[in-house]
Amino acid sequence: MIIVVAACSQYSSRPGAITFHNIAARYNAYFMAEQNMADAEFEMRKGYKENYNQLLPILLPMDSVLAQAVKPKLLDAIKKASIVAEKHQNSKWIDNSYILLGKARLYLGQWADGLEALRYVYANGRDDDDKNNALILLMRAYIEHKDYSNALGVAEYLSQQPLNKTSQRDFYLTKAYLHQQNGEYLTAVAILEETFPLLKKSTETARIHFAAAQMYDRLGQYALANRHYKSVNKNKPSYDLGFYSSMNSLQNEVVLNPERDLTNVGFDKMLKDRKNDDLKDHVFFTMGLLAEHKKQIPEAVSYLQKAAAASKGNMQQKAYTYLQLARIEYESLENFEMSKAYYDSALAILPQEAPEYRLVADRKRALDNFVTQYTVVSTEDSLQRLAKMNPAALDNKIDGIIEAKEKKRLEEEEKARKAQIAAQNASLQQGGGNPLVTGGERRWELYDPALVSKGKIDFKRAWGNRPLEDDWRRSSRPLRTLAGNNAASGTDSTGVAQTQQENTGLKKGTPEWDQVHALLKKDVPLSDTAFAVSQKKKEDALYNLGKIYRFDLKESHRAIAAFERVLSEYPKTQYKDEIYYLLFLSNEENTAQKESWKSKLLSEYPTSTYARLVNKSTDTGGTSGNATKEYEAAYKLYADGDYTKALEDIEKNLPSYKGSSMEDKFALLRVFLIGKVRGKEAYGQAITEFMRLYPTSIYLPRLKEMQEFNSLSMGKR
Structure with a gap:
């Protein structure tokens, strides 16, 4: 027995011992580990939810959250694979076990341990094919961590190695995945074209054809995209994959043949198919995109609204529909309030992990402020036009508005x-129930975020900001003015039929009519003082609109129009020097205009901060290291009490660091130094200037406190 056991030692190089451990490792521990991994990957593939509105990844991402559902299987795979390493050292399956162990740890998010196992195989592996497979998996791990430089390094090495057919297929797919994730779609599809002959017919192959078609779409190669969309249906796709493939193929046919009518392309057939009842929203969505592409904006809005109404539980698709509607309302129709409402609705149902969530949230915040400023400009414009009318024409105009x-x-x-x-x-015909939710197809309006947002806007426009209380619309309440655009003449909405019979509207010449007329007229700035206040509101709002266009919405051409309107209508505006500077920044593509505004700024405001900014140094002094050293030198002068010299250095160096992370830090120290050198009035002006120039600075709360303290001290003096 001792001799037999010794002969079968895992450290023995005897043929009998090696054969024993090869069999024991392969058909016991490694077999069970491999089965656990296969089951886990199958379950993760089933649990992964494809988003066909986004580019499908060529390989499914290694998601540790998705792996939680199969964590016991992965842990058992690790345990079984470890047995091979512990008890079968002379087995030829030890490299395979380390690869499987590394993959399981990567799925669980244990990146360091997973990478270590794969690197061990590459460094100590006995079989070249196993070493290559470990490197392919290592490359995929680097891609998941967005470490594209290391992934490319591994790819370059593997491209020089002789690979067997299976390894070559996996290498090509992983390398295509690398270029896809890096946004290099042309390279990715070129590699996939070489890969497809190596793939067998399967659902996964159909999925890769779909990903290739999407990348061709992004490259504008619609005919090539359609070739791959048609290949999807030849490779056993899932129903949804086949549906979206057919949908995108029809979309490309319309793009390639602009004369084709949307109603006879094939969408009508898809809408009539009962199997597509839960996918109608995407059909209408695609039709909306194509109508917009054909410049048929009203039809596009109609199709998209049908898509939103047809969404049954598919909140992600509904969110994308709202985003398209918001964009069309903003860009094509310039209906900014509706655009804001659709952004609100999209943000309410868009998952926070969605790649668009942060952009939509930023856009929504910008539009909130934008609509406020735009409303001020529109309102004051209207009121000022009314103020310029003669009294009789004004009264007739107000009566017309009321009517x-x-x-x-x-x-x-x-x-x-x-x-x-x-x-x-x-x-009643259906035997009772809630009339707002009967009929199956209708939804209660309070379940639709877009309708809720629109209702809030309409309510606020008609009634203003109301406190939460009962019976706020009673006729005994004083009527509100309509400086915000509309008259407050509503009645209680309960008992609609009875109200309709009793109320036929306001009659001209009655006290109620005269009261509404007087309240509307009260908003019109008829006196010089009121007109000046209205002008100031409009000036500030136009200036703020320009900044929102420039910095939040990234629309330089609209920013230029807004700033030039301020200069045209308010030649003596207090923002003149800053507007010159912002026009200098906004004319990136028009060198002549850019230089013109720079010249105006330097000639009219040569000592302003904005003049210093446009004259910033172009030498190499703007590096991060130099900035830190120069800041520390200036701060030391400040700490030593040499305020004048420190201020001179700061004002000389500040323009050199425009756009750098140190800019607002230099500017903050400058504010302190101005307070020490030039007195409280200059100090207050410097604080205001900082707040205008750096509205997103982390030092802004501190500056606001300093401003309040300075105002109090000035008041006491």
Whole structure:
């Protein structure tokens, strides 16, 4: 027995011992580990939810969150693979076990341990094929960590190695995945074209064809994209994959043949197919995109609204529909309030982990501020036009506004009354139930974020900001003014039919009419003082609009128009030097205009901060290291009490660091030094200037406190 056991030692190089451990490792520990890994990958593949609105990754991402559902299987795979390393050292399966162990750890998010196992195989492996397979997996791990330089290094090495057919297929797919994730779509599809002959017919092959077609779409190669979309259906796709492939193929046919009518391309057939009931939203969405592509904006909006209405539980698709509607309302229709409402709705249902979430949130915040400023400009424009009318024309204009709003209100109440009666009749025919949710297809409006947002806007426009209280619309309440655009002449909406019979609207010449007329007229800036206040509001709002266009919405051409309008309408504006500077920045593509605004700034405001900024140094002094040293030198002068010299150095160096992370830090020290050298008034001006120049600085809260303290001290003096 001792001799037999010794002969079968894992450290023995005897043929019998090696054969024994090869069999024991392969058909015991490694077999079970491999089965656990296969089961885990199958479950993760089933659990992965494809987003067909986004570019499909060529390889499924190694997601540790997705792996939590199969964590026991992965841990058992690690345990079994470790047995081979511990008890079968002379087995030829030890390299395979380390690769499997490394892959399991990568799936679980244990990157350091996973990379170490794969590097061990590369350094100590006995079989070249196993070493190559470990490197392919290592390359994929680098891609998942967005370490593209290391991934490219591994790819360069592997490209020089002789690979067997399976390894070559995996290497090509991983390298294509690398270039896809790095945004190099042309390289990625070129590699995939070499890979497809190595792939067998399968759902995974169909998926890769779809990813290749999407990349061709992004490259504008629609005919090549369609070739791969058609290949999807030849490779056993899932139903959804086949549907989206057919959908995108039809979309490309319309793009390639602009004369084709959307109604006879094939979308109607897809809408009639009962199997596509839960996918109708995407059909309408695609039709909306194509209508917009054909410059048919009203049709595009109609299709997209149908897509939103057809979404049944697919909140992600609904969010994308709202985003498209928001963009069209903003860019094509310039209906900014509706655009904001759609952004609000999209943000309410878009998952926070979605790649667009942060961009949408930023856009929504920018539009919130934008709509506020735009409303001020529109309102003051309208009021100022009214103020310039003669008294009789003004009275007639206000009476016309009241008549139009009364007519619209009565029409809307009549429409609401008929809709409620129709809904009640439908409910009675079906045996009762809530008329707002009967019929299967209708949704209660409070479940639709877009309708809720629109309702809030309409309510605020008509009634303003109301406190939460009962019976706020009673006729005994004083009527509100309509400086914000609309008259407050609503009635209680309960008992619509009865109200319609009793209320036929305001009558001209009655006290109620005269009261509404007086309240509307009160908003018109008829006195010089009121007109000046209105002008100031409009000037500030236009200036703020220009900054929002420039910095938040990244629309330089609109920013230029807004700033030039300020200069045209308010030649003596307090923002003149800053607007010159912002026009200098906004004319990136127009060198002549850029130099013109620079010249104006330097000639009219040669000592301003903005003049120093446009004259910033172009030498190599703007590096991070030099900036830190120069800041520390200036701060030492400040700490030593040599304020004048420190201020001279700061004002000389500040323009050199425009756009760097140190800029606002230099500017903050400059504010302190101005307070020491030039007195409190200059100090207050420097604080205000800082707040205008650096609205997103982390030092802004501190500056606001300093401003309040300076104002108090100036008041006491």
